[in-house]
Amino acid sequence: MTVGGASTTADLGPPDPFDEPTQDGTPATLAALERDLPTAVTADLADYLADRRHACAEIAEEYAGAVDDLTRFVLAGGKRLRPTFAWWGWRAAGGVDAPAAVLRAVSALELIQACALVHDDLIDDSATRRSEPTVHARWAARHADAAWAGDPTRFGAAVAILLGDVALAWADDMLHESGLDLAALARVRPPWRAMRTEVLGGQFLDVQGHASSDSSPETALRISRYKTAAYTVERPLHLGAALAGADDRTVSALRRYGTDLGVAFQLRDDLLGVFGDPAVTGKPAGDDLREGKLTLLVALSRAHPDRRTAAVVERAVGDPDLDVAGVDAAREALVALGVVDDVERRITELTASAVDAVRGADAPTLTAPAPERLADLAIAATRRAR
Structure with a gap:
């Protein structure tokens, strides 16, 4: 079939009424x-x-x-996380019609x-x-x-x-x-517009945080929220739910899931940026330290009362010539300060809160199998890989 002027790779038109459903x-x-x-x-x-x-x-x-x-x-x-979350936001809100148009829209x-x-x-x-x-x-x-x-x-x-x-x-x-009808395009416009503004705002905050003396944990978390969380999980889910015409309660639950999981995902990425295996991350070990990124790890280190150990981390941050020995020393200092355990605890708490938003006692009724898939995605997105 043709969608939006280009042929799709498969015929994913509206479900056939005689199409045998699965058990769910x-x-x-x-x-x-x-x-x-x-x-x-x-x-x-x-x-x-x-x-x-x-x-x-x-x-x-x-x-x-x-x-x-x-x-x-x-x-x-890439893991295609953003389209995947958008797809499951659509399915969670009961979306089943016009999957080819939805696939193209979320692939964007x-x-x-x-x-x-x-x-x-x-x-x-x-x-x-x-x-x-x-x-x-x-x-x-x-x-x-x-x-x-x-x-x-x-x-x-x-x-x-x-x-x-x-x-x-x-x-x-x-x-x-994409082939979406005008009503669906109108519904999706607000989250699409917000997402683009938020990701650019998060990038600006990151650049400013790198240049200024504002390195508080609150600033680091705000950068994580807007540079990554909003456009990786929260807004894609919101976008998918809007495609299906979700009610406010469903959108609110999915956005809560998205905000908590998105920050947890960024915190995991921050840990991988320092402790990750280059064969897994695709970037040299310690690259986030060399680039001087204001991560929560760095912010917590700078706020720690043990200034002597924190100074080891500070010497590494922003040093473009940081060698393997310098990376190892910074890693040991971060562990000794307890900030690695702090970030791991936050990841665990945020992930649990995200899952509760879609599977907990107060969660709205979402279309199966979306709640289980979203719970699985939460675990996969924040899994330790180092």
Whole structure:
């Protein structure tokens, strides 16, 4: 079938009334899709991006080549968490109709993510992402290898800015050309608009926190809320629920789940940024320390009364030449200060609160199997991987 002007990778039209449901009442067509939702999202993104490449080639083959780089970045990795949460927000609110349009709409969230990652890597001057050179680093190297005029670093930055902007613009296009009816598009507009403003606001707070002397735990948590939690879990769930026309109680429960889980997810990411295995994280060990990120770990260390041990961490934060010995020393200090245990405790409490929002005694009645899937996602998103 055709959705939003581009052919989808599978016929996921409205459920057939003769489609035999599964034991929990899910139409078999949806159950099949949900067995591997990340793969379905990736296929839909590939379909959409291939279609958009044609327009770029009409402008210039060089432009199409740059877009190919963006496409590889989008398709190469990631857990597709944002579309997955949006999908289950839709299903939790009783969504079953027009799954092809919904799949395309929620897949657009991956282009928001691509924009955020490409720009974030540039802001942090990160050399690698998913064990590969970052976009700005790769294009700077191409400039240098070709001996083009000008400064390779500035060229790489310019290309990264432009490709991130392309991803952001196409996210909007992909949503609005998804095949959703006008009523659904109207319902989804408020969470979509809020999400884009929040993620950019969170990025601004992160940049400002890096430059200013405001390094309180409250500031670190506010950055986590808006830079990651809101657009990773909370707003995708809100968006999915809005697609299904959810009532206020359902939206409130899903947003509570999303806020708590989103912060827990970021706190886990912060721990991985210091203690994670590069083979798992795709980034050099201790990179968050070198970049001087204001994480809750750093904020709690700075507020700790044991200034001698905290000074070991402080010397590591923002040191671009931090070696393995320096990373190990900072790790030992963070453990000795007890801030690692503090962050782990917060992750556990926030995850439990998130699950309670969708499965607890006061949770609204959500459509099966969404509550169980959301509980499973909460555990998976905050699991220790170090």
